[in-house]
Structure formats: structure tokens, C-alpha cells
Amino acid sequence: MSSEDKEVQSQVKEIGQSIAAMKEYIEADRAKKEAKIQKKAEKEAEKRAKEEKEAREKKARKKAEKAKLEEERLAAMRKDMDVHLKVTVKEAMNEACSEFRKAMIAAKLKEKMKGKRRVTYVSDEGEKRGPEPVFKDSPLMEGLAKRTPKQTPKRGILKPVKLTPRLTRSKTKPKVKVSPTVKERFASAVKRKIPARIGLVGRYMFRDEVMRQLKNYDTITLQNLCNDEGVPYNGKIDAIFDLVEHRTCDAYGTEDEGEGLGGEKRDNEEESTTEDTGGAEDIAE
Numbered sequence: 001m002s003s004e005d006k007e008v009q010s011q012v013k014e015i016g017q018s019i020a021a022m023k024e025y026i027e028a029d030r031a032k033k034e035a036k037i038q039k040k041a042e043k044e045a046e047k048r049a050k051e052e053k054e055a056r057e058k059k060a061r062k063k064a065e066k067a068k069l070e071e072e073r074l075a076a077m078r079k080d081m082d083v084h085l086k087v088t089v090k091e092a093m094n095e096a097c098s099e100f101r102k103a104m105i106a107a108k109l110k111e112k113m114k115g116k117r118r119v120t121y122v123s124d125e126g127e128k129r130g131p132e133p134v135f136k137d138s139p140l141m142e143g144l145a146k147r148t149p150k151q152t153p154k155r156g157i158l159k160p161v162k163l164t165p166r167l168t169r170s171k172t173k174p175k176v177k178v179s180p181t182v183k184e185r186f187a188s189a190v191k192r193k194i195p196a197r198i199g200l201v202g203r204y205m206f207r208d209e210v211m212r213q214l215k216n217y218d219t220i221t222l223q224n225l226c227n228d229e230g231v232p233y234n235g236k237i238d239a240i241f242d243l244v245e246h247r248t249c250d251a252y253g254t255e256d257e258g259e260g261l262g263g264e265k266r267d268n269e270e271e272s273t274t275e276d277t278g279g280a281e282d283i284a285e
Contacts, residue, residue: 081215081237088241089208096204203252210247214240 214222219236222243226233231242 077236078215081240084237085211085215089204089211092204092207096200099200203248206251207244207248211240211244214243 214225217225222236222239223233225231225243226239229243229246231239231246233239234242
């Protein structure tokens with residue numbers, strides 16, 4: 001080999017070494033850049049996860065605060081409704097007691113006023129009479145003296161004893177067979193909802209019980225009840241009072257009808273008591 005060939009080989013060798021060094025440098029730089037990009041991506045992912053966690057915590061806190069506010073609002077509404085119900089029920093009970101007291105006083109007065117009373121009539125005939133006429137040369141007229149007949153006591157007269165139907169009945173009343181139509185009528189009457197007590201006191205007790213049941217229902221349940229019973233829904237409290245009034249009217253009727261039935265019942269009781277007292281007096285005689 002000549003010197004020129006050796007020089008060319010040495011140059012080629014140097015060029016190969018420089019290319020290898022440059023390749024290593026490029027690969028190291030690329031690896032460094034990739035590590036930097038990966039590190040940046042990891043930081044961004046960590047930051048994103050942290051932000052998402054903070055957002056979830058913030059949402060949970062907001063939801064808890066909203067639930068707390070809703071619970072406080074419901075508690076305040078329930079408290080106001082309880083106070084309103086207590087005041088309304090108290091007023092209703094006071095009104096019922098006053099009406100019951102008035103009815104009792106009227107019944108007692110009616111019992112006292114019942115029967116025949118002696119009435120004295122004052123005659124004004126003497127005042128309307130004119131002056132007595134005077135006749136000349138005529139003797140005075142004298143009438144016969146008034147005589148009252150002697151009143152002798154009755155002897156040997158006894159009134160027959162009036163026997164009541166209860167005393168004259170000697171046999172028990174035979175049982176009457178009820179026809180199927182009457183049985184069906186009785187069964188349908190039993191199936192109907194009949195209030196436990198009658199009168200104003202029973203009406204207000206029934207109203208209080210229905211109000212106590214309805215105040216525990218939520219808005220959706222009250223809306224469904226209003227739709228089922230045909231009552232317009234105008235808010236929770238108004239719906240409760242409308243439902244109570246509707247059910248009370250279904251069970252007892254209107255207040256005017258209740259008063260009419262109560263008056264008829266009192267009149268029937270008074271008539272029955274007077275008949276019983278009359279029968280007892282006849283038996284005693």
C-alpha cells in the first residue's frame with residue numbers, strides 16, 4: 001500500500017468515528033428531549049388529577065351545603081306548619097266548645113220553658129165603661145146574691161192505670177228473616193266510612209286527626225292526593241287545609257247540615273224524655 005492509500009484510510013476512519021460520535025450525541029439529545037416531554041406530561045396529568053379532585057370536593061361541599069339548606073328550610077316550614085295547625089285547631093276547638101255550650105244552654109232553657117204556663121189576663125173593660133145612667137123616680141134594682149156551689153171531694157173514683165207497651169208485652173219479639181236485598185243494603189252501609197263520633201265535637205276531632213295525618217306527607221304525595229280527590233293544588237299548606245275540608249265534608253257534610261241534624265236529634269231526645277216522664281206519671285197515678 002502506498003502512503004496515499006494509508007492517508008485515505010485514516011481519513012475514512014476519522015470520518016466514521018466522527019459520525020459515530022455525532023450519532024451518539026443525537027440519540028442522547030433525543031432521549032433527553034423525550035424524558036423532558038414525558039416529565040412534562042406527567043406533571044400535566046398530576047395537575048389535571050389534582051384539579052379534578054378539587055372540583056369533585058367542591059361539588060360535594062356545594063351539594064352538602066344545598067342539602068343542609070333544604071333540610072333547614074323543611075324544618076322551618078314544618079315548624080311553621082305545626083304552629084299554624086296548633087293555632088287553627090285551638091281556635092276550632094274553642095269555637096266548638098262555645099257552640100256546644102250555647103247548644104246546651106239553649107236545650108236547658110227549652111226544657112225549662114216546655115209545658116203549660118198559667119197566664120193572667122188583665123181586663124180593661126172597667127176603664128172603657130162610661131158613666132152609669134141615672135133614672136129619675138125609679139127604685140134601685142137589687143140582684144140576687146151570688147152563691148158558689150159547694151165543692152165536695154170525689155169519693156170512690158180511681159183512674160185506671162195506663163200500662164205502657166213495655167209492660168204489656170209478654171212475649172219476646174220474633175226474629176224477622178231479612179231478604180237478600182236488605183242484606184246487601186246493610187253490607188253496603190257497613191262498607192261505607194262512617195265517622196266514629198257525631199256532632200260538632202266529633203267533626204272537629206275527625207278534622208284534627210286528618211290534619212295530623214296529612215302534615216307528614218311530602219309535596220308529591222299531596223299532589224297525587226289532590227288529583228285523586230279532585231281538589232286543586234295551591235301549595236302544600238293550602239292543599240292540606242283543602243283536603244281536610246273536603247274529607248270532613250264527605251264524612252259529616254257541611255256545617256249547616258251538621259247543625260240541622262244536631263237540632264233534630266236534640267228535639268227527638270226531648271220528645272222521648274217527655275213521653276217517658278208522661279208514662280211514668282200515669283203509672284204513678
